[in-house]
Amino acid sequence: MSVRLESTSNIWITGASSGIGEAVARALVEQGHNLIVTGRRQEALDNLKALAPDRITPARADTTGKEELQGIAGSLEAHGDLNMAILNAGTCEYLDIADYDSDVISNNITTNVVGTARCLDIALPALRRTVAKGQPATLVIVSSSAWWFPFGRAEGYGASKAALTYFAHSLRADLAQEGIDVVVVSPGFVKTPLTDRNDFPMPFLVSAEDAAGRIVKGLRKGSNEIAFPKRFTWMLKALGALPQGLIDRIAASMSRQSRKEQETNG
Numbered sequence: 001m002s003v004r005l006e007s008t009s010n011i012w013i014t015g016a017s018s019g020i021g022e023a024v025a026r027a028l029v030e031q032g033h034n035l036i037v038t039g040r041r042q043e044a045l046d047n048l049k050a051l052a053p054d055r056i057t058p059a060r061a062d063t064t065g066k067e068e069l070q071g072i073a074g075s076l077e078a079h080g081d082l083n084m085a086i087l088n089a090g091t092c093e094y095l096d097i098a099d100y101d102s103d104v105i106s107n108n109i110t111t112n113v114v115g116t117a118r119c120l121d122i123a124l125p126a127l128r129r130t131v132a133k134g135q136p137a138t139l140v141i142v143s144s145s146a147w148w149f150p151f152g153r154a155e156g157y158g159a160s161k162a163a164l165t166y167f168a169h170s171l172r173a174d175l176a177q178e179g180i181d182v183v184v185v186s187p188g189f190v191k192t193p194l195t196d197r198n199d200f201p202m203p204f205l206v207s208a209e210d211a212a213g214r215i216v217k218g219l220r221k222g223s224n225e226i227a228f229p230k231r232f233t234w235m236l237k238a239l240g241a242l243p244q245g246l247i248d249r250i251a252a253s254m255s256r257q258s259r260k261e262q263e264t265n266g
């Protein structure tokens with residue numbers, strides 16, 4: 001039986017200024033939890049604070065900056081014992097193979113992998129202090145199901161989320177002995193400012209509120225793996241279990257089709 005989120009918790013959430021992070025923050029504050037919210041846009045964080053001024057602390061920072069993060073470490077401490085850190089800040093940049101640019105790979109990796117890893121510089125000591133007082137502590141890492149299949153144009157994004165998931169699973173192994181749970185969230189397509197930029201069909205797209213509901217429900221249940229929507233993630237798992245030669249043929253055909261559509265539309 002899980003004790004996560006059973007009583008009022010102090011939760012740090014990154015990428016809270018829009019999309020999934022904002023929706024999760026709204027859901028958690030509605031349930032009475034206390035939040036520290038991080039993003040780069042102060043105004044969006046202030047808007048969140050207005051929902052519950054005495055229970056939400058904005059802590060603006062670029063999560064890729066070690067020093068900026070150290071600058072908000074005090075906010076985590078001042079807020080009380082940290083019960084949960086939800087590391088959700090992320091980006092998605094697609095590659096145009098005809099105009100290959102390694103910056104696309106670097107940008108995805110820097111924000112999604114290095115940024116998340118840097119957040120642990122301040123989250124881990126705070127979670128350890130909580131465990132030392134006999135309270136539960138949970139680290140939640142928002143990855144993606146996108147890397148379960150080699151989609152064209154997703155070289156940078158998929159590689160970053162594959163690396164991030166490995167990072168999380170490896171952390172889970174190391175932190176188990178300390179009693180810190182590590183949860184991996186693997187969403188399918190969610191309607192947010194990030195996916196509003198996409199120019200291709202997004203099967204089984206869910207709203208940010210729907211995604212937040214599934215994440216919070218999974219956390220309350222004590223799940224360590226939260227993947228949704230099921231029809232999409234099962235389809236990806238089934239595709240990913242095919243022999244590599246078949247995966248390659250399907251992936252190449254999808255890539256050709258999407259390039260044709262792009263050429264027709266653009």
Ligand SMILES: NC(=O)c1ccc[n+]([C@@H]2O[C@H](COP(=O)([O-])OP(=O)(O)OC[C@H]3O[C@@H](n4cnc5c(N)ncnc54)[C@H](OP(=O)(O)O)[C@@H]3O)[C@@H](O)[C@H]2O)c1
Nearest residue numbers: 015017018019020039040041062063089090189190192194
């Ligand atoms: N939407 C989907 O379909 C989908 C699917 C699978 C996984 N995900 C993952 O879910 C997470 C949230 O994505 P979303 O769709 O909600 O996108 P979003 O609406 O664009 O939100 C991204 C959030 O991350 C923050 N962020 C980005 N770079 C940052 C940085 N360097 N420092 C601090 N904050 C930063 C943004 O805040 P500022 O702009 O204020 O900095 C924003 O709050 C990402 O990790 C994404 O990969 C999304």
